[in-house]
Amino acid sequence: MTPTSLEFDSCPECGSAISVGTHCIRCGTETQSASRGFAASPTEPTYLPSVASTLFPQLPRSSLWPFRFALVGGAAVLAGLGAAGLFPLGLMAAAVLVPLLVVLYVYAVDVYEDEPLRVLALTVAWGILAGVGFGILERAVAPDATALPFTSTTWLVTVEGVLLAAVAVVLAAAGPFALLPYERFNDVLDGATFGVTSAAAFAGSSVIASSSGLFAEGFRPVADADVWIFRLLQQGIATPLLFAGAIGGLAGSAWLRYRAPARDRHRLGALGHPLVAFVVAGLLVAAARVAVIELTPWQALLVSIVLVTAALLWLRLVIHVGLVEESFEGNEGPSVVCANCGNDTPSYGFCAHCGVALKALPKARAAA
Amino acid sequence: VTVAAAPVPRGGSATRLRDPLVLGIFAGAFLAVILVGVAVVAFRAPPALQGPCGGSPICPPPSSSPRLVNNAQWSSSDLSVSLEYPDGAWTKEAQGTGARSLRLRNGGGAELDLSGTTGSNVGSVFARRVDELKSTYKDLAEHPASDGRQVLGPSIGYVHGGGVGKAFCGTDGSGNPVDAVVMAATNGRTTLVATLLTGNCDVSPIDDDANGDFQAADGVLKTVLWGDT
Secondary structure, eight states, X not given: OOOOGGGOOBOTTTOOBOOSSSBOTTTOOBTTTTBOOBTTBTTSOTTOOOHHHHHSTTSOGGGSXXXXXXXXXXXXXXXXXHHTTOHHHHXXXXXXXXXXXXXXXXXXXXXXXXXXXXXXXXXXXXXXXXXXXXXXXXXXXXXXXXXXXXXXXXXXXXXXXXXXXXXXXXXXXXXXXXXXXXXXXXXXXXXHHHHHHHHHHHHHHHHHHXXXXXXXXXXXXXXXXXXXXXXXXXXXXXXXXXXXXXHHHHHHHHHHHHTSOGGGTTTTXXXXXXXXXXXXXXXXXXHHHHHHHHSOXXXXXXXXXXXXXXHHHHHHHHHHHHHHHHXXXXXXXXXXXOTTTOOEEEESSBOTTTOOBGGGSOOOOBOO | OOOOOOBOOTTOOOOSSOHHHHHHHHHHHHHHHHHHHHHHHHHHOOOOOOBTTBSSSSOOOOSSSOOOXXXXXXXXXXXXXXXXXXXXXXXXXXXXXXXXXXXXXXXXXXXXXXXXXXXXXXXXXXXXXXXXXXXXXXXXXXXXXXXXXXXXXXXXXXXXXXXXXXXXXXXOTTSOEEEEEEEEEEOSSEEEEEEEEESOTTSOTTSHHHHHHHHHHHHHHTTOBOTTO
């Protein structure tokens, strides 16, 4: 006879006592199958590069659809503007698509609690300012189009590909790292969210700053629409997602290293070391930039999709490890209605019914 | 007495924005940014090109000077088209009713026909002309592609207008070879169809004789003026 969940008196994974539901409230393991999905979205495997549940992990499952819909719809608008030859407008739309969704997410889940100014200044505002500065630097360093045939590929790859990628990663991560000392924001998820927010704002504003000359060429500059469709999708979707994944992963790793309990600081192995994480983030961004220099637009987009997948998986792993490790802190609290599934669950690490990490739900606000 | 609000335990809070509101805010902000882009581009757009003679970048022909004409002229008042041909090289043989058609013949025996009609149905005019030719030359058939006689970029007087062109081969009543190249084009109001008839059916188009006929006919067709186009 197959035992029901109520017949378990201890979790098959962590050994914690189970009093109610189908999931362990300490580690989120589904008690019958002894399996566990992504801590922030337990119906999905941990190693599934889902954009929405990775970039917006604190949204309840039922609230993900507007973000997915907006992302897909926004991508269609970019392709449409590119096909119509309205490249400057497409570039504006590409610059704001992902950052706009991230800012909406941050507000919706109340990431900044009662410190909105400090958090917004060091994530969104910092990302925008750093991105503008980086875009201006990029324009200054980039060779003039007329000189391009005489510029060596080695120079382009070294300076524009690798060196500027390192500068971009440092700039995009600097704002979120300034929030690391604040104890109020001690969750790994906080660090990852700050990284994602700053990186998305950085990617968007740098696109505008580095391409501002295009806005003086009229609504339909003379250019190949096919190339521009790929370019808009690259700059509006692939690049911001890559930055978000890489900087989010980097910031999350730092939070796990410096904010998590001492016993959990090495759970990510080498990837959890900030220096290694910085190198990985830099390599991801550099590889995408080199692909843009060396390959055709659609080949570069394909390479970027692979890199985005890797970056999202990294960010997802950081979030998952952080949520699981942090769930062992504190004591069981009063019962709450889980915002993800709507069932009563003890207020501890995970919902006893759907297995979502309770920290991966909108932050607590004062009750009316 | 004011009592501090109790915090909701973690996991029990819903999002601050309802789902449709998220979509609404996103769509509004996205559209607003695109509209800002419209304003920025409109503000920074380069001024329209202006030629030395006023509004248009292309100057119109001078109104006071007559066009320089070196050759014999033919014009059709019905069709509002005209052309020039060197009267030493070509001889006018016939002119159709209402000056809607023209037949020229050169010293080598090549015949160049031009006829027109109002309307813009290039395909129909072309097909009708081919049918006429087939009724005269019973075995007229299109050259196979391997002959290298495709008509590239068919146009009359630099007007393409959905131009159609094909090369045919057949024999006349005496068994002599007849090579027919037919082209049609329209400016949207008038459709012209031109036919070059030679005996060069089996002669390579790059042969001097054949090529000479093509060049001579092309020289005439390039002079066609389509009225107000």
